Amino acid sequence: MKILIIEDEQALYESILAYFTGEGNICELATDFVTASEKIALYHYDCILLDLGLPDGEGLELLTRLKSMNKKDGVLIISARHSLDDRLAGLDLGADDYLVKPFHLSELKARVSAIVRRKNFEGTNLIIFDEIKVDVAAMKTTVNEHPVVLTKKEFDLLVYFLSNKNKVVTKNAMAEHLWGDEMDLSNDFDFIYTHVKNLKKKLSEAGSKDHLRSVYGIGYKFSSQ
Amino acid sequence: MKLSTRYNRVNIITSIIVLIITGIIYYLVIHLILTNKLDKDLAVEENEIRQYTHTYKKLPLPATYLDQQISYSSPKGDTTDVREFSYTTYLNPKEKEQEPGRSLVTTVNLNGKTIVVTITKSRVESEDLVRIILLITLGITMLLLFSLLLINRFVLNRLWKPFYVVLNRMKAFEVTRMDNIKEEPTRIDEFNELNKSVNAMAEKVKQDYKELKSFTDNASHEMMTPLAVINSKLDSLLQTESFTEQQGALLEDIYQATGRLSRLHQSLLLLAKIENNLISDTEEIDLKEMIEAKIRQFQELFGRDGLNVEIKLSERKVTMSRYLADILLNNLFSNAVRHNINDGRISLELTSEKLTISNTGKTLNIHNRMFDRFSKSTESEGMGLGLAISKQICNLYGFNIEYSHIENMHFFSIYLG
Numbered sequence: 001m002k003i004l005i006i007e008d009e010q011a012l013y014e015s016i017l018a019y020f021t022g023e024g025n026i027c028e029l030a031t032d033f034v035t036a037s038e039k040i041a042l043y044h045y046d047c048i049l050l051d052l053g054l055p056d057g058e059g060l061e062l063l064t065r066l067k068s069m070n071k072k073d074g075v076l077i078i079s080a081r082h083s084l085d086d087r088l089a090g091l092d093l094g095a096d097d098y099l100v101k102p103f104h105l106s107e108l109k110a111r112v113s114a115i116v117r118r119k120n121f122e123g124t125n126l127i128i129f130d131e132i133k134v135d136v137a138a139m140k141t142t143v144n145e146h147p148v149v150l151t152k153k154e155f156d157l158l159v160y161f162l163s164n165k166n167k168v169v170t171k172n173a174m175a176e177h178l179w180g181d182e183m184d185l186s187n188d189f190d191f192i193y194t195h196v197k198n199l200k201k202k203l204s205e206a207g208s209k210d211h212l213r214s215v216y217g218i219g220y221k222f223s224s225q
Numbered sequence: 226m227k228l229s230t231r232y233n234r235v236n237i238i239t240s241i242i243v244l245i246i247t248g249i250i251y252y253l254v255i256h257l258i259l260t261n262k263l264d265k266d267l268a269v270e271e272n273e274i275r276q277y278t279h280t281y282k283k284l285p286l287p288a289t290y291l292d293q294q295i296s297y298s299s300p301k302g303d304t305t306d307v308r309e310f311s312y313t314t315y316l317n318p319k320e321k322e323q324e325p326g327r328s329l330v331t332t333v334n335l336n337g338k339t340i341v342v343t344i345t346k347s348r349v350e351s352e353d354l355v356r357i358i359l360l361i362t363l364g365i366t367m368l369l370l371f372s373l374l375l376i377n378r379f380v381l382n383r384l385w386k387p388f389y390v391v392l393n394r395m396k397a398f399e400v401t402r403m404d405n406i407k408e409e410p411t412r413i414d415e416f417n418e419l420n421k422s423v424n425a426m427a428e429k430v431k432q433d434y435k436e437l438k439s440f441t442d443n444a445s446h447e448m449m450t451p452l453a454v455i456n457s458k459l460d461s462l463l464q465t466e467s468f469t470e471q472q473g474a475l476l477e478d479i480y481q482a483t484g485r486l487s488r489l490h491q492s493l494l495l496l497a498k499i500e501n502n503l504i505s506d507t508e509e510i511d512l513k514e515m516i517e518a519k520i521r522q523f524q525e526l527f528g529r530d531g532l533n534v535e536i537k538l539s540e541r542k543v544t545m546s547r548y549l550a551d552i553l554l555n556n557l558f559s560n561a562v563r564h565n566i567n568d569g570r571i572s573l574e575l576t577s578e579k580l581t582i583s584n585t586g587k588t589l590n591i592h593n594r595m596f597d598r599f600s601k602s603t604e605s606e607g608m609g610l611g612l613a614i615s616k617q618i619c620n621l622y623g624f625n626i627e628y629s630h631i632e633n634m635h636f637f638s639i640y641l642g
Contacts, residue, residue, distance in 0.1 A: 009450055015457035019464070053446070080449035088506075102453035102487050105460035153525075168463045172484050179522075191525065216473025218463065218480065 001046040001116050002026045006036040006062070007078070008055055016049065019105040019167070020112075033057030040066055040073070046116045047074040049108070050095070052086065060086075063093040074115035078103065104173035106164045113163035127162045130224060131208055134159060143206035153178055154199045161212070161222035170219035196220060229385065233377045240373060244366045248359070255358055259351035260327065264310055267329040270295070270344050278333045284340065292317075292347040300332070300341050307332055307341065315347040324349045387411040391423055398427060400434045438501065445494050452487050459483065485608070492610040495552070496598075499617040504546050512541045512550075512641075513575060519554045520573070526562045527571070532584075535572040541580075543641055545622045553618045556611040557582045557637055564589075564635070583636040595628045 003020055007013040008031050020027050028045075030036035033056045040048070040062060048066075052059035063075060075095040079086060087098045096115045099108060117125050117136060125137040133142045139155055141148045150158065160177055161169065171189045178195070200212050213221050270293070277285045287295050294315065300307075308331045315326025328345040390409040408420045459480060468476065498504055516538060527534050543550070561571045561584035569585035594600040596616040601609035619626040623642040630636065 009454065011454040012450070012457055015454070015461045018461050019457075080446050080453070100491075101449045102456040102483075105457055168466060170460070170463065170480055172480050173460075190529065215463070215466065216468055216470060216476070218473055218477045221466075 001112075002028075002044070003112065004028050004030060004036075004039055004043075004045045004048045004073075006030045006049060006054070006059070007051040008032065008053075009051075015105060016108065019109065023166070033059075033062070036062055037065060040071070041069065044071065045073045046119065047076060047096075047112045049112070050075055050077050052077060052079040052090070060089060060093060063090065063095060067094050072119065074112075074119045076108075076111055076115060078108070104170065104176065106160070106167060106169045106173045107177055109167070110160050110163040110177065127159065129162050129165060130211075132158075132162070132203070132211075134162060143203060143208045146206050148202055148206045150199065150202060153195050154202070157195055157199055158203075161220070164222065166221070166223045168215045168219050168221045172219075174219070229377060229381045232381070233374070236377065237370065237373060240370060244369070248362050248366070251362060252355065252359055255355055259354065263327045263346055263348065263351060264329070267310065267327065267344050267346060270346075271329055271331050271342070274342055274344075275333055278335050282336060284333070284335060292350070294343075294345045296343045296345075298341050298343070300339050312348075313345060315345050315349075317347065317349075325352055384413070387413065387416040388419065391416070391419055395423060395427075400430055441497055445490065445497075448490060449487075452483065452490065455483055456487070489608050489610070492608060492614060496610065496614055496617055499549070499614070499621055502621065504549060504621075506546050506548070507544050508547060509542050509544050510547055510550050512543050512580065513538045515550060516554065516573060516575060516580075519551075519558055523558050523562065530562065530565060531568040532562065532565055533568070533570045535570065538573065538575040539577065541575055541577055541641065543622070545618075549618045549621070553615050553639075556615045560584075560611060560637070561635075566633075570634075577641075579638050579640045581636060581638045583634050585633055586635050588633060589630070589635070596626070 001024075003025060005013050005016055005020075005027060007016065007029075010031075013029055013031070017027050017029065028039060028043075030039050033054045036050075036054070037057075050059050050062060059077070059079075063077075066073060066075065075097075077087075077090045077095045077098045078101060079090075079098070080101040090098050096118070097111050099111060114136075117127070125135065127134040127136060131144045133145075134140070134155075136159060139152075141150055141155065141158065156178055157174065160174065171192045174192050175189060178191075196212065200210070204210060211222050211224065213223070215221050274285060274295070284297055285295070287297055292315075308329070310327065310329050313326045313328045315324045315328075316322075317324050325348040326345045327348050328343055330341060330343050332339050332341055334340075387409045394409075408424065409416070411417060411420070459476070463476065520534065520536065526532075561582055564586040565571065565584050566586060571582070571584045574581045574583075596612050597609075598613040599609040616626055618624075619639060625640040625642070627638050627640070628636065629638070
């Protein structure tokens with residue numbers, strides 16, 4: 001997928017670029033309002049990561065321009081402002097999602113993937129990974145065409161892993177993704193362990209290879225081998 | 226005590242004392258003057274009798290003139306040359322009644338004989354005069370006091386009106402609302418000055434508050450960015466993947482701390498936002514429905530700790546921000562789970578007037594600081610902000626949140642206004 005990152009904080013966009021590049025993704029970068037609006041006007045992107053606090057312009061203005069050009073690019077707002085008004089304003093202006101800083105790169109990736117899937121497959125919304133096939137819209141999983149029955153949390157977890165394949169996903173990020181950060185389940189990762197264990201078991205029972213690997217106790221990695 | 230009451234009291238007491246003293250002095254002086262005048266009249270009469278006796282060698286008739294009696298008597302004993310004034314009574318022959326009088330007892334020499342002459346004059350007229358003067362004085366005194374009261378009541382009240390208006394405005398002044406204290410037009414210099422000072426002060430307070438707020442905003446924003454960088458760099462670092470077990474453990478600790486820091490930061494921001502009333506998207510919320518959804522969300526947690534949940538909900542709708550309602554319920558639910566014991570109990574009760582969440586748990590020693598920021602039991606994993614936030618949310622909507630405990634049951638009740 002083709003992604004435009006509009007972000008002025010160097011350390012941050014470097015990390016995002018590093019995380020997103022590869023696996024057939026093309027990432028472009030705009031660090032200011034002018035460059036960003038030029039790129040938006042000239043090219044089409046599957047998803048635009050938009051930081052609202054740009055040094056030379058209001059990020060929301062870019063959204064308005066995008067809409068006035070009638071473009072169908074997906075937009076994910078990333079902002080340090082944890083403000084409901086901003087969130088609503090952004091979503092009203094046609095943004096697809098809103099992520100508050102600080103965020104986990106895996107969460108960002110999962111959200112971007114979700115937006116891109118929604119935009120590109122218009123309803124079918126399929127993720128295919130080796131022998132695993134996930135229909136996100138219908139919430140159905142099959143391994144080698146055999147259906148696997150997963151709970152809601154296990155399913156969410158699988159989609160999260162698939163969006164972040166070949167990456168180490170931390171338990172922190174997984175917990176926040178599954179329960180939301182407001183539940184404040186800090187230091188309480190027994191759940192994650194249980195869910196991962198169940199997911200692994202169900203997948204392998206259905207004949208899948210063992211894709212999930214625990215990494216140093218910090219998190220998990222979902223990969224082909 | 227009100228200033229005007231105090232002033233009135235002092236004023237009236239002083240006036241009464243001064244008037245009483247003046248009245249007494251006035252009475253005495255007039256009395257003295259009139260007595261002097263009577264005495265002079267008596268002396269004139271005495272003189273006339275002397276001259277008469279001297280000229281005609283006989284006593285004038287002991288006649289009774291208007292308000293005047295003259296009588297003669299022979300001296301008792303060895304009296305020579307008596308002359309004294311005294312207060313007596315005077316028998317008014319016309320009206321046949323006793324009247325106060327003034328008499329002069331003196332002697333005349335008639336053919337070598339000493340005769341005592343008593344001249345008595347009625348004092349009734351002068352007494353009347355004194356009485357009238359006294360009454361007039363009293364009347365004036367009363368009138369004066371009455372008008373003083375009236376002045377105090379109406380004029381003073383009106384004079385002080387600008388002061389009370391300014392006072393009320395100051396009371397109603399809320400720094401978060403950013404409205405001005407309007408000037409109360411008045412022609413009195415002191416109040417004009419008060420107006421000016423109050424407005425200047427309000428202006429200064431607002432300015433300081435604004436600066437503080439923008440400082441908080443900026444600080445939190447500036448803090449978010451490095452936090453976001455740390456987070457993303459950690460995520461990136463993790464992908465490089467060639468760590469020893471030890472490095473992994475270190476990374477894990479850093480992750481925990483960063484997560485904690487960003488949660489802490491978000492909680493503080495949220496608190497500041499609620500305090501400054503920056504969350505204004507109120508809507509009607511079906512509390513029962515929301516609690517039921519929350520129970521489903523927490524089902525997994527209840528199951529893990531083997532908690533027995535009792536639910537008794539009746540219909541209740543409240544008007545508040547959905548976002549804040551969600552946070553409030555989250556905090557209370559998390560608390561009830563986190564501070565519970567294995568195989569404990571949680572009971573949820575929603576009636577039209579209150580929502581009570583109670584749970585079994587250890588006995589705590591922070592009862593009275595329950596809703597304070599950063600107060601938490603030693604074994605608590607939280608940050609100690611959850612209940613402070615809950616309280617702020619309740620305050621915002623005029624709800625009253627209370628904590629009580631009976632042995633090992635902890636109760637949090639929210640009285641929905």
